Amino acid sequence: MTTTHDGFAATRRLILKGAGVIALTGVGVISFNMAPAFAAANDKYPEDAFKQKRAADAIKSLYGRTAQASDKVKLDAPEIAENGAVVPISVSTTLAEVTSIAFLASENPNALAAVYRIPPGTMPNVANRLKMAKTCDVTVIVEAGGKLYSATKEVKVTVGGCGG
Amino acid sequence: MNLRSPIHLASATLALALATITPTVAADTPDPMAEAKAFRNYFVAKFPNVKPEDFVNGPYSMNKDMRRQWEEKEQFPPYEFSLDMGKEMFGKPFKNGKSYADCFPNQGIGIRQNYPSFDAKEGKVITLELALNRCREANGELPLSYVGDEMAALTAYMAFTSRGKPFDIKIPDDPRALEAYQNGKRYFYTRRGQLNFSCATCHVQNPGERMRAEILAPALGILNAMPIYRSEWGGMGTISRRLVTCNSQIRAVPLEPQADEYRDLEYYLSYVSNGLPISGPGSRP
Amino acid sequence: MASTIRVRAISSGEITEVQVLIQHPMDSGFVKDAKGEIIPPHFIQQLAFEYQGRNVFVADWGTAISKDPYVKFSFKGGNKGDDLKISWVDNKGETDTTTAKIQ
Amino acid sequence: MKMTGHTVRLSILSLALALVNATSAPAASSEADFNTAYAAAEAADKEAGRLHNQWTVTAEALADAKKAADIGDFDRAVTSAKEAEALAKASILQAASEKEAWKKLEIR
Numbered sequence: 012m013t014t015t016h017d018g019f020a021a022t023r024r025l026i027l028k029g030a031g032v033i034a035l036t037g038v039g040v041i042s043f044n045m046a047p048a049f050a051a052a053n054d055k056y057p058e059d060a061f062k063q064k065r066a067a068d069a070i071k072s073l074y075g076r077t078a079q080a081s082d083k084v085k086l087d088a089p090e091i092a093e094n095g096a097v098v099p100i101s102v103s104t105t106l107a108e109v110t111s112i113a114f115l116a117s118e119n120p121n122a123l124a125a126v127y128r129i130p131p132g133t134m135p136n137v138a139n140r141l142k143m144a145k146t147c148d149v150t151v152i153v154e155a156g157g158k159l160y161s162a163t164k165e166v167k168v169t170v171g172g173c174g175g
Numbered sequence: 176m177n178l179r180s181p182i183h184l185a186s187a188t189l190a191l192a193l194a195t196i197t198p199t200v201a202a203d204t205p206d207p208m209a210e211a212k213a214f215r216n217y218f219v220a221k222f223p224n225v226k227p228e229d230f231v232n233g234p235y236s237m238n239k240d241m242r243r244q245w246e247e248k249e250q251f252p253p254y255e256f257s258l259d260m261g262k263e264m265f266g267k268p269f270k271n272g273k274s275y276a277d278c279f280p281n282q283g284i285g286i287r288q289n290y291p292s293f294d295a296k297e298g299k300v301i302t303l304e305l306a307l308n309r310c311r312e313a314n315g316e317l318p319l320s321y322v323g324d325e326m327a328a329l330t331a332y333m334a335f336t337s338r339g340k341p342f343d344i345k346i347p348d349d350p351r352a353l354e355a356y357q358n359g360k361r362y363f364y365t366r367r368g369q370l371n372f373s374c375a376t377c378h379v380q381n382p383g384e385r386m387r388a389e390i391l392a393p394a395l396g397i398l399n400a401m402p403i404y405r406s407e408w409g410g411m412g413t414i415s416r417r418l419v420t421c422n423s424q425i426r427a428v429p430l431e432p433q434a435d436e437y438r439d440l441e442y443y444l445s446y447v448s449n450g451l452p453i454s455g456p457g458s459r460p
Numbered sequence: 461m462a463s464t465i466r467v468r469a470i471s472s473g474e475i476t477e478v479q480v481l482i483q484h485p486m487d488s489g490f491v492k493d494a495k496g497e498i499i500p501p502h503f504i505q506q507l508a509f510e511y512q513g514r515n516v517f518v519a520d521w522g523t524a525i526s527k528d529p530y531v532k533f534s535f536k537g538g539n540k541g542d543d544l545k546i547s548w549v550d551n552k553g554e555t556d557t558t559t560a561k562i563q
Numbered sequence: 564m565k566m567t568g569h570t571v572r573l574s575i576l577s578l579a580l581a582l583v584n585a586t587s588a589p590a591a592s593s594e595a596d597f598n599t600a601y602a603a604a605e606a607a608d609k610e611a612g613r614l615h616n617q618w619t620v621t622a623e624a625l626a627d628a629k630k631a632a633d634i635g636d637f638d639r640a641v642t643s644a645k646e647a648e649a650l651a652k653a654s655i656l657q658a659a660s661e662k663e664a665w666k667k668l669e670i671r
Contacts, residue, residue: 056505056506056520057520061520061522061523089240089241089243089244090240091240091241092244093241093244093245093390093406093460094406094407094460096406096407096409096526096527097248097253097406097526097527098244098526099244099247099248101247101532116524119524120488120490120523121522121523121524123522123524124521124522124524124525125519125520125521125522125524125525126519126520127517127518127519127520127531127533128515128517128518128519128520129517130514130515130516130517132516132535132536132537133516133517133533133534133535133536134475134533134534134535134536136532136533136534137531137532137533138247138530138531138532138533139525139529139530139531139532140248140525140526140529140530141524141525141526142486142488142523142524142525142526143524169387169388170388170389170407170460210670210671213670213671214670217670248530250479250532251466251468251479251480251481251530251532253481253526253527253528253530255466255481256466256481256483256528360669361665364665364666364668364669365661365665366657366661366664366665367616367657367658367661368618368619369618369619369620369650369653369654371657373665373668375668379668379670380668409527423619426618426619426620427616427617427618427619428612428617428618428619428621428622430615434615436615
């Protein structure tokens with residue numbers, strides 16, 4: 012396929028920090044083309060949050076505070092995952108001024124699965140597919156108007172997703 | 176590629192003759208037509224709420240929570256990459272300039288429902304996987320692994336072009352064809368492995384039940400969804416691969432892919448699902 | 461060769477719904493291969509969707525996203541025939557980019 | 564799971580295994596004992612192979628016997644070989660009884 016291997020992990024860091032355009036000169040055509048999209052993101056990959064084992068620590072690393080449960084956050088997840096390798100989970104909310112949405116699975120080796128940045132004009136609805144190691148709580152955090160709201164649901168996993 | 180979702184096949188109108196069970200015939204003189212009817216009636220009676228043509232969707236025809244997850248995934252199914260690979264492989268000429276299309280009726284498009292077929296010259300059952308490899312070998316190419324990703328992708332594409340077409344397996348008036356059918360049936364019902372299970376133990380007696388974590392698929396229509404993308408495999412797998420893994424799971428030493436027994440089994444199982452639509456490539460947990 | 465990125469971006473007039481499926485192993489680094497050796501982590505870390513020069517959606521992903529990842533979102537605006545640019549970068553620095561037309 | 568007509572075969576198997584346990588108990592086994600036991604197990608498994616009815620667990624027991632013999636643990640090697648033989652013989656019995664038994668399960 013068209014995946015390119017530039018082999019420079021450090022290069023990527025620079026791209027992600029938004030300083031890539033200059034630093035990249037001469038490294039590779041594809042990487043160079045990549046730069047604008049990520050440079051414009053102007054946001055760093057939250058490496059530390061993804062490294063945390065516990066959900067609470069990941070949330071703290073990501074946002075620096077705690078969330079309160081809200082019935083305005085609608086989390087849709089199966090009762091029993093047909094296979095932990097592919098668990099369809101989605102969220103929608105009626106909260107205003109949403110700026111980000113994060114998904115966490117409490118019993119995964121690293122609790123944080125994904126963070127989505129929602130700029131103005133983008134709807135606060137996301138669907139994705141997660142790996143789940145075992146039965147546990149799936150929590151979604153919605154950052155809206157500078158505050159954190161959450162919803163949690165237990166998903167039973169009979170075939171763990173750590174094999175895939 | 177514009178996917179015609181198998182979900183919609185469930186609503187396809189099909190004239191499914193659901194007559195009452197015909198009287199018993201001696202086991203040694205098989206009556207395939209009557210047996211296929213009895214086979215279907217068994218499942219229809221066991222699952223009165225499942226539309227007959229929905230059996231091709233396996234466990235998703237009998238479990239609501241699983242069906243919802245499946246429908247969610249079918250919005251953009253993970254097997255799409257395999258399907259595209261199959262299309263590309265199918266269209267790419269061999270070194271001699273010929274291609275798969277030259278080996279099959281209708282250039283190989285929309286014909287999956289006719290396999291396995293009985294070859295009168297050879298006196299044996301020819302599965303689609305076997306026909307594909309024979310096509311390769313006849314054109315100076317090495318055969319593909321029957322359990323590998325490439326064969327899975329090729330058959331996925333061929334199934335895809337045949338979606339919605341009812342299985343149309345023929346048993347010609349040839350004692351060897353009837354024998355192949357009978358041998359396939361025997362294989363299906365014969366217990367094997369340390370667990371002492373037959374194919375029927377799981378897929379006739381207990382479909383819809385949980386076996387450890389999996390929900391067992393009904394035998395009726397089980398091959399219509401092949402090949403299948405399994406989340407457990409993280410990829411597409413052929414009928415051969417599924418049969419081999421079925422055997423291993425019951426602690427029986429699998430036969431070589433495309434052994435006579437497997438070919439005959441496929442012949443039998445496809446025949447008894449005649450009239451039900453092709454839904455492959457399917458996805459399963 | 462085909463792109464690793466499959467996109468469906470459909471405009472309903474006011475809103476554009478975007479679905480994407482990416483071919484990627486998303487190896488978590490917690491799984492062993494047949495020989496019992498750990499398969500090193502190899503996963504997409506960031507995925508960005510750019511419309512008319514600005515990001516309309518950015519995903520930061522860890523190792524718990526399924527193999528051949530999928531995501532769906534929607535944004536206000538987006539005209540039929542307009543370009544939507546999608547790019548990803550993984551933890552090994554591999555990348556892919558594609559541009560899709562909104563339908 | 565509902566499994567009719569099962570008990571007979573299972574009791575054959577447990578009987579065979581019980582015999583293994585009874586015969587392989589006390590005295591230390593020699594390499595010759597292992598060779599004899601292994602050859603018998605292999606022959607039975609080959610017979611099951613001719614019937615296309617081998618069990619994966621037989622192969623596992625055979626492999627375990629060989630592994631134990633390689634490190635000179637002939638007690639374990641003989642026990643595993645005898646277990647393999649019992650499993651192989653049970654698979655042969657299964658093939659024989661299924662020759663007719665399968666018909667009872669057929670939907671008609």
